[in-house]
Amino acid sequence: MNVLIVGYGRMGHEVETFLRSRNHHVVARVDPTPGVGDATEVSSELLRSSQAVIEFSLPEAVLGHARQYAGVGLPAVVGTTGWESDRAEVRNLVEGYQSSLVWGSNFSVGAHLFFALVEKAASMIADLPDYDIMVTEWHHKLKKDSPSGTALTTAERILKVLPRKKEINSERLDRAIRDDELHVASVRGGAIPGIHSVLLDSAADSLEIRHTARSRSGFALGAVLAAEWLVSSGRKGFLSVEDFVADTFASKL
Ligand SMILES: NC(=O)c1ccc[n+]([C@@H]2O[C@H](COP(=O)([O-])OP(=O)(O)OC[C@H]3O[C@@H](n4cnc5c(N)ncnc54)[C@H](O)[C@@H]3O)[C@@H](O)[C@H]2O)c1
Incomplete structure (x- = not known):
């Protein structure tokens, strides 16, 4: 899978490690901090080259990025926390474009x-x-x-x-x-x-x-698994990490 990483801080680095270990290709690491990633913003060219995006950035970045992902129907995993005030608008965008986005404050x-x-x-x-x-x-x-x-x-x-x-x-x-x-x-x-x-x-x-918990790596692995699930299941809509969990293992209990 070709995956775009948005937000290349502590979580972005962990996500990259798991993507590589699971044989996915990292399209680019987007981060506005100079010298941190390969690109400073999400461009239409990067979106076109990607099959999924995983974002761990800042709350104020989420709405604008969600609009870009939904506009091209790119499956997105958003682990960023603190964007509750934009949640309804992001949901409208995802549903309006019949795109897919899975979000959650705990991907472990x-x-x-x-x-x-x-x-x-x-x-x-x-x-x-x-x-x-x-x-x-x-x-x-x-x-x-x-x-x-x-x-x-x-x-x-x-x-x-x-x-x-x-x-x-x-x-x-x-x-x-x-x-x-x-x-x-x-x-x-x-x-x-x-x-x-x-x-x-x-x-x-x-x-x-x-x-x-031993480290932050459990969150990153969960986000990568959620991206794999989103792409392989073809699920559409504004989904929570609980939907991913219910589909993958909770129903087995
Ligand atoms: N859902 C989960 O399981 C989970 C787990 C851990 C952390 N988090 C959340 O993930 C987010 C990131 O955590 P972190 O520890 O990696 O933080 P961090 O500060 O190490 O990294 C955040 C990165 O996002 C970058 N950034 C800022 N604006 C951006 C933009 N417009 N586009 C792209 N990148 C941008 C910053 O430059 C920084 O490098 C936080 O909101 C945190 O609460 C969620």
């Missing part, structure tokens, strides 16, 4: 496997009231927010399938937790790229589902 296949396993486990204890469930996450000492977005997604997926849990509580507690609260605890320190754990606990035993 392992993280999606974790969400799917957690959802399955939580639904299995719906009729087993002896089992309680809780979420813990660990991140490096420089992380500014808590709980992590991944922990919140994990908790929301649990609430969706476990009716007896009604709300997420991520505060420090000075009282006993209520049965309808799902506790999400955050620990900060060291250099941990990210650990998320879900514990199912009863008086008799305990089960743990854990996702440990």
Whole structure:
């Protein structure tokens, strides 16, 4: 596959590594920072030479690029985050041109496997009231927010399938937790790229589902797999990473 890389920062470099290891051809690396890529902007010539584009850039770049991709029907994977205010317009463009674009804030296949396993486990204890469930996450000492977005997604997926849990509580507690609260605890320190754990606990035993990130490479591999899926499936429309995941492995659970 001939793939255009747009945004040649940390993620763009990782994407290139996976594209090459999976025998794809990199058409060009587009980045406006002088000396960083092979081209400073997306041109019609580059679009014509490409079968797919993978973008990890800045939020303000997404709408303009999406217009260019949709205009020529180029399948696009957009991993850039923070363009929520342009989301409706990008959707209109993609749908208007009957093009295809898959977007998501987390392309890590392992993280999606974790969400799917957690959802399955939580639904299995719906009729087993002896089992309680809780979420813990660990991140490096420089992380500014808590709980992590991944922990919140994990908790929301649990609430969706476990009716007896009604709300997420991520505060420090000075009282006993209520049965309808799902506790999400955050620990900060060291250099941990990210650990998320879900514990199912009863008086008799305990089960743990854990996702440990080692680096950013999982995001890049997921984006490359999503581009392969988009091109090989011929899917059209404004798709989310969850559509890709559901098609490729979540339905097997
Ligand atoms: N979806 C995911 O799984 C996932 C994972 C990691 C990061 N991200 C997101 O991906 C984006 C990039 O992350 P990063 O760590 O590579 O950042 P980075 O700062 O290392 O790289 C971004 C690059 O985009 C370039 N850029 C700026 N304007 C551009 C434009 N108009 N066209 C093309 N390139 C442009 C910058 O010069 C820079 O080289 C961020 O929004 C980040 O939150 C998403």
